[in-house]
Amino acid sequence: MQFLDDILAGRVVPGMNFNQKVWAMTVRIPAGKVATYGQVAKALGSPGAARAVGNALNKNPYAPRVPCHRVVGSTGSLTGFAGGLPKKQQLLIEEGVACAAHRVVMDRVEWVEL
DNA sequence: CAAATGACATTCT
DNA sequence: TAGAATGCCATTT
Numbered sequence: 001m002q003f004l005d006d007i008l009a010g011r012v013v014p015g016m017n018f019n020q021k022v023w024a025m026t027v028r029i030p031a032g033k034v035a036t037y038g039q040v041a042k043a044l045g046s047p048g049a050a051r052a053v054g055n056a057l058n059k060n061p062y063a064p065r066v067p068c069h070r071v072v073g074s075t076g077s078l079t080g081f082a083g084g085l086p087k088k089q090q091l092l093i094e095e096g097v098a099c100a101a102h103r104v105v106m107d108r109v110e111w112v113e114l
Numbered sequence: 115c116a117a118a119t120g121a122c123a124t125t126c127t
Numbered sequence: 128t129a130g131a132a133t134g135c136c137a138t139t140t
Contacts, residue, residue, distance in 0.1 A: 017135060017137095017138095018116050018136090018138085019137085019138085036123090037121075037122050037123085037124085038122070041122085043135085045116065046123090046136070046137085048122090048123080048134090048135050048136065049122090049135075049136045049137070050122040050135085050136080050138080051120065051121090051122045051123080051135065051136055052120090052122090052135085052137040052138075053121085053122075053136090054120065054121040054122055054136090055119085055120055055121080055122095055136090055138060055139095056119060056121095056137085056138090058120075058121050059138090068121085071121080072121095073121085073122070073123085074122075074123055074124090075123095078121095079122075080121025080122095081121065082121080085121095088121095103130065109130045110127060
């Protein structure tokens with residue numbers, strides 16, 4: 001609860017729990033772009049923890065302030081979403097992400113600079 | 115402290 | 128190309 005500002009600011013600070021770091025990184029995903037669970041995990045220094053990232057986003061208590069809908073599977077598949085996959089796809093389209101039937105066009109991940 | 119769980123990723127059929 | 132089988136990590140029981 002004390003890292004709230006950092007999280008919403010997209011600031012990953014040592015001392016935060018894994019999930020909090022995940023949320024912080026998620027905030028740094030520019031609108032119109034998407035990142036894979038694996039990319040987020042790697043950015044946090046834990047390559048292979050993609051699955052754990054999914055768990056964190058699933059429990060994301062700061063939605064929609066934390067754009068968890070910008071995180072997709074490695075193939076660009078719209079894997080899971082608390083509010084329902086259709087909702088997730090809709091949000092992405094709103095932001096201008098090219099979607100094609102439960103699949104988004106993968107693009108190089110560009111973390112927002114602080 | 116061991117076992118189970120899940121919004122993943124990779125590889126093999 | 129689609130579906131099943133394994134491996135992985137952090138969190139929750």
